[in-house]
Amino acid sequence: MNLTEREREIVAMLRRDPLLGSEALADALGTTRAAVNVHLSNLGKKGVILGRGYVLGEGPSVVVVGGANMDVKARSGQPATAGTSNPGTTTFAPGGVGRNVAENLARLGTRTHLVAAVGADPLGDQVLAATSDAGVRVEHVRRSPHATGTYTAVLDADGELVVAVADMRASDALAPADVDAARDLVAAASLVVLDGNLPTETLAFALDLAAASDVRVVLEPVSVAKAERLAPLLDGTRPVFAITPNRDELAVLGGDVDALHARGVTWVWVRLGAEGSLLSGPTGRHELPAARTDEVVDVTGAGDASLAAFCHALLSGDDEVGAAAYGHAAAALTIASTRTVRRDLTDRLVRRHA
Numbered sequence: 618m619n620l621t622e623r624e625r626e627i628v629a630m631l632r633r634d635p636l637l638g639s640e641a642l643a644d645a646l647g648t649t650r651a652a653v654n655v656h657l658s659n660l661g662k663k664g665v666i667l668g669r670g671y672v673l674g675e676g677p678s679v680v681v682v683g684g685a686n687m688d689v690k691a692r693s694g695q696p697a698t699a700g701t702s703n704p705g706t707t708t709f710a711p712g713g714v715g716r717n718v719a720e721n722l723a724r725l726g727t728r729t730h731l732v733a734a735v736g737a738d739p740l741g742d743q744v745l746a747a748t749s750d751a752g753v754r755v756e757h758v759r760r761s762p763h764a765t766g767t768y769t770a771v772l773d774a775d776g777e778l779v780v781a782v783a784d785m786r787a788s789d790a791l792a793p794a795d796v797d798a799a800r801d802l803v804a805a806a807s808l809v810v811l812d813g814n815l816p817t818e819t820l821a822f823a824l825d826l827a828a829a830s831d832v833r834v835v836l837e838p839v840s841v842a843k844a845e846r847l848a849p850l851l852d853g854t855r856p857v858f859a860i861t862p863n864r865d866e867l868a869v870l871g872g873d874v875d876a877l878h879a880r881g882v883t884w885v886w887v888r889l890g891a892e893g894s895l896l897s898g899p900t901g902r903h904e905l906p907a908a909r910t911d912e913v914v915d916v917t918g919a920g921d922a923s924l925a926a927f928c929h930a931l932l933s934g935d936d937e938v939g940a941a942a943y944g945h946a947a948a949a950l951t952i953a954s955t956r957t958v959r960r961d962l963t964d965r966l967v968r969r970h971a
């Protein structure tokens with residue numbers, strides 16, 4: 618669903634207080650009742666408001682198309698030494714960028730559909746069950762003839778990544794037809810999130826499908842190697858609402874923030890690890906510090922949590938800068954946990970931490 622900024626503000630206010638009348642809405646927004654009535658009528662036509670009393674429909678939805686894995690994370694007990702065996706602890710958790718974003722979104726309370734692939738094997742059963750239990754709609758997660766993807770990471774004693782290997786043949790084989798099967802969901806979505814795990818032709822198909830329905834797209838490059846799949850698609854002909862590279866991925870995608878704006882990207886959100894991030898868009902450049910963290914336990918999934926939280930906050934009516942700050946709070950909470958996605962993540966927890 619494509620809502621104007623004003624409509625999103627009204628929906629966010631009605632979500633907080635469904636009994637608000639048009640006069641109270643007009644006062645709060647600094648506009649006239651007549652203008653509010655036009656917005657309410659349009660929201661009715663778009664199916665967001667159901668009948669009298671401004672009862673909200675199921676709310677905005679997000680379709681995430683991307684990777685799904687089982688993460689294997691080995692953390693060294695002492696500063697890691699290369700070329701030898703390091704005593705430490707290993708944890709398993711469902712992962713994959715697209716899947717992580719979907720799980721975070723669902724836990725925050727946004728209706729979320731995942732388009733992905735797992736193997737017909739026990740790891741696939743676990744990943745699928747955990748994702749569904751978290752509240753993600755998984756009807757479009759298909760079973761692949763390939764094994765469920767794995768991401769095997771070695772973390773240093775301080776929780777920072779030393780090296781990782783991603784084995785993701787099931788996601789590599791996600792085809793345009795898999796996205797096409799979810800075309801009605803894409804057309805009705807408020808946002809589509811795509812990750813760089815997808816093959817280039819599938820990314821192109823999904824971008825074009827979203828553009829045809831005027832649905833905003835957020836792109837997460839995933840890694841330097843996978844950002845290369847995305848680079849040729851950013852040619853200025855396909856609108857991209859936001860992209861979330863780190864410094865190294867930005868270099869592969871075009872060098873700098875302005876180059877990406879020139880190639881059709883409205884918001885460029887550059888991730889800077891412990892230094893926070895830089896958000897660049899129509900309101901200028903905003904440097905955002907990382908939110909406070911008591912302890913870095915495991916950085917895995919921080920970027921995915923912040924992207925999901927950004928989308929959730931936008932759909933709740935926050936502006937982009939506020940949504941990014943909310944994203945940082947979700948990242949800080951994720952870093953303090955061994956899970957790739959925190960099981961106790963809620964909107965309330967993030968708002969308290971923001």
Ligand SMILES: Nc1ncnc2c1ncn2[C@@H]1O[C@H](COP(=O)(O)OP(=O)(O)O)[C@@H](O)[C@H]1O
Pocket residue numbers: 863888889890891892893894906907908910913916918919920921923945948949952
């Ligand atoms: N060591 C850290 N200390 C505090 N915050 C961090 C740290 N690492 C990451 N973050 C937070 O998580 C966000 C995303 O992490 P980052 O490592 O930059 O991206 P990615 O996980 O996509 O590689 C950062 O913008 C920051 O808010």
Ligand SMILES: O=c1[nH]cc([C@@H]2O[C@H](COP(=O)(O)O)[C@@H](O)[C@H]2O)c(=O)[nH]1
Pocket residue numbers: 684685686687688711712713714715717767768783785814839840843916917918919920921957
């Ligand atoms: O090529 C890939 N590498 C890593 C991931 C996933 O990325 C997550 C960790 O990413 P980060 O810490 O950068 O947020 C893990 O869940 C892992 O499964 C992925 O989808 N594709």
